[in-house]
Amino acid sequence: MPPTSSPLRLAIVGGGFTGAVLAIHAVRASTGPLDIVVLEPRPELGRGVAYSTRDPNHRINVPSDRLDIVTGETGAATAWLHAQGILPDAACEDGTGAYVPRADYGAYIGAVLTETLAAASDRVRLSHLRTTAAEVRGEAGAWQILTQSGERLAADRVALCFGHAVPALPCRLGPGVAESGRLVADPWAADALAGIGPEASVLVVGTGLTMADVVTSLGAGGHRGPITAVSRRGLLPKAHGLFRMDLDVVGTHPPATALDLLRLVRRQIASVDPALGWHPVVDSLRAALPGLWSSLPAAEKRRVVRRLLPFWEVHRFRIAPQIAAALTEARAAGRLLVERAAVTGLELGADGRIAAQVRPGGGETTRRSFDAVVLCTGPERDVSRNPLVAALLADGTASLDAVGLGLAVDRRSHVLDRDGRPRPGLYAYGPMTRGSFGEMTGAPDIAQHIERTVGDLLAELI
Template sequence: MPQKSLCPVIAIVGGGVTGAALAIHLARCHPGIGAVRMVVFEPREKLGAGLAYSTHEPAHRINVPASKMTLYPDDPESFLRFATNRNILKEDADAFGSDGQPYLQRACFGDYVSSEIQPYLAQGMVEHRQCSVANISKSGQQWLLKAEDGSILLADAVAIAVSHPAPALPAALASFKGHPKLIADVTQPDALHPVAADDRVLIVGNGLTSADVVATLKDRGHQGTIVSISRRGLRSRGHSPVVQEAFGDFTLQPSIRASDLLHRIRTTIRQAEKMGLSWHAVIDALRAQGQQIWQALPLKERRRIVRLVRPYWDVHRFRIAPQVEKVLDEGVAAGTLSIKAASVQNVSLEGSCFRVSLKEKVSGDVADYIFDAIAVATGPAHGEVLHSIPFLAALQRDGLISSCATGLGIACDTASVAIDETGRAMPGLYIAGPLARGTFGELMGLPQVTEHAIFVAGQLSSYLNLGKHGQLLSGTG
C-alpha cells in the first residue's frame, strides 16, 4: 500500500528536459522540504537528458547557439556560463560555427539540465525513480501509478512529460523489420553501428534526424554513397550568416485562416528583405509568437496547417548547426550525398542488399537502386503516441485521455489539463511539453519548452493550492 504523506504529491512521468524543467521550477517556486513532494519516473540513469540530449555522438550538435539555450528565461546566459565554467568551449575544437556562435554537442545540454536538478535531488525535494510507469488509473480524487519495478505511488496530480514515439516503419519496409541493415530507429544508441564504411545507404527522411545520420556516418569514416529522400525533397535549412533580431508582428489582429497567415508571412519576408534581413528573422518572430498565433486559429485551420504546411515550417524552423550543414554541403558537392523528392515504391532483397524502387515526385519516373543499408529518419510518429506507451494506451481505454484533433499529440485545454474522451478536462492530469503542442502550438524546442514547464508548474501550484496554503493535507503517496 502507498504510504501517506502530509504534503501534496506530484508525479512527473518522463524525466527528459520537459520533466526536469517542470520539477526544477516547481521546486524553485516552493523551496524547502515538506512543501511538495515530486516523484519523477525516468528509466535513464540521470534526469534532464531525455532522448534528444542523451546522445554521445560527437556529430550530434544543438541546432541553436548556446547563448539561446537556458532553463531560465530571466537568465539567458545560464547554459553558456555552465559550458564556459567547465571548459567545454575550449575542449571542443569544433564548437564554433561559421557564424562565430557556439553550437555545442547535444550531450552537453543534457549534462547542464542534470546539474541544475541535482541540488533538489540531494535535498530530497525531488525523487528520481529509475523506472518506467506501467499503468496510471484514477483513484477517487487522486491518481494511482504502478511502475514497472512493482512500486506504487498515489499522487494528487500527474504531469505526463514523455517523449514523442519512435518513427513508424514505412509500409514498404514493414516486412523487413528486424533485418540487421534496416535501422528502424536511428535515435537509439549505436543504431548506425551495422553500417560499414563503404555501404550504399538510403535514408528515408530529410529533416534534422537525417542530417544527424549523415553527420554521424561522416564522423565515423563512412565513404559510401548516401541517398536521402522525402516526399517533397525539402532539406533542413541553415542559420543566417549574421545574427539578426526577430522581425514581424503576427499577434496584432491575428489571422484566423491559414491562407491569410501564409500571405502575411510572405509579405513580411519581402519587407524584411528590403531592410537587408533574411527570412530567418521572420521565422524567429513566428516562433516567438507561435503560441498566440496558433491559439487564434480555429481547429479546421490548424489541421490544414498540419496537413499542408508543416513540412515547410519544419525545414525553416528546425535549422541545422553550421557544422552539420557543412558536412551536407560537402557531400552534395562531392556527389556522395544525393537529396531527392521521391518515395519508396517497392523493396526486395538481392543477396545481402536491398533493391529499392524509388518514384521521383516531379517526373513520376520509377528507378531501381541497390543499397546495403536503409535508415529510417522520418521523425516521430505523432499519430501513434497513445498506442506507443502502455500507460497512455490504458488511460485512453479508460476514457481518461484522447488524441489531439490536430494529430500532434494528446488533447488538453489551455490550462494544459488532459481532455477525456467526452471532451471534459480531467482535474489533476496535465500534459507537459511537446505532446501538448496541438493546443499550444510551438512547443518543440527551447525556450518554448522551458516557458511551458513554468506555465504548467504554475497550474499545478494553483490546483494543489500550494501558493495559498503551502500544503495539501489530504495528499497521500
C-alpha cells in the first residue's frame, strides 16, 4: 500500500447475508486500499437469522445452482458444496437441483468472504465488531457511528444491511403465558421446539415459510400430536416447478394500476405453455419488477401491498420439495390442519395449557386449548420499530418508501432523506429496500443488485 494512500472507510451495519455479500463485492470491485468494519452481534458473518439455524431440516428454498453470488461464476456454490462433501446427498436432491440445509449455505458465504479477504490482504482490512449501531450521523463530510457497546467510529460510507425487526406479538398475552414454557415466541432460537412433547397439541400462528420449517422440524423430531396452523388467509407457500426467468411477461404496455398488474399475471399464466406452468411467469416477473414498480403511482403501489402482496409471496417464496412433501404428508395424515383464522388472545388455562381465542374469518371467536403455541408471523414489516431506523427518520436523514415497507432508496441504493434527496455516503441494501424496488428479499436478487451498484458506493456517484 503506497504510504500516501488513505483507505476508504466503509462501515456495514448488519453482517448477515446482505452485509457479507456487500463486503465481498466491495473488495472485488475496489482497486485501492479499503478499511471495512462490520457491525454484527452474531459470531459469524454471512449467516444472519436465515442461515444461523443448525437444524438440517431447514433447507434453502432454491436449488444450489441458483445461489451463486457473483455473475459469471456459474456453479460456484454447488462446486463448493461438493468440495466440502456436503453434496452429493440424496436427501438434498430432486429433479430440479440440490436443496441443502441453510446452515451449509451460510457456511459457503462465510468461506467466500474469507477467501476474498485473503486474496486482497495487501490492501484491505476488515474488522468485525460484535455489536450494532445506536446512532448514524453525518458530520463534516463523513459519518459518525455510535455503537450499542459505546464505540465511536468514523466512516466515509455507511451501508445499512440489517434485516427487519423482531415481530411484535400478534395478539394479547394473559398473565403467565410468556413464562409458562408453552409459548415459543422465537422459533429460530436454539432448541426452541425442544420443550414440545411428541403427543402435544400445537397451535402455530402463521402459515408461511416459518410455519413450514416448524412443522418439518417437529415431524423430523418424532412429534405425532395434532398441529393447527392459522392465518388470516390460510395461504400456504407453493412448491417449486420449472425454473425459467426469460419470459417477456410485461410486453410493450406495462401495467399502470394494481388491477392491471393482476390481470397481466393472470393473462400470462393462462396463455403460457401448460408444460411450463405458472412458475416461470412469476419468476420472469421478478426480473422485470424493479422497472415496472418504479413506474406505478404511489397509490397503486400501496394497493398492491394491501391487496396482492400475501398472494404474491406464497407464489414467489416457494419451498424446497422436501419441505413441501413433509407438509403434504402431515396434512394427509391429519396431523396438520390449516385454517383461515386470527388469534386474538392467549391465556393460561386452569389446566396449565394455553387457551387461545381464535376467530375464523367472518365467524365467532372460540376458545381452544393447546399444549404449546409457536409464533410464526414472520419478520416485522414496520422497520421504524428498529431504534436506529426510528432515529434516522426522526432527524430527517432517511425516509420511508411509498408503501411503508422499508427505507426509501434510489435505484443505486442511496438512502433518500425526508425531502427525497440522496444522502451522500449513506446506502441501504437487502429486504429493508423491497418497498423501493418491488422485491428485494431473495438471496439471488440481493446479490445481483449489490454487484450492479457497489461501484457507485465505492466511487460515490450522486
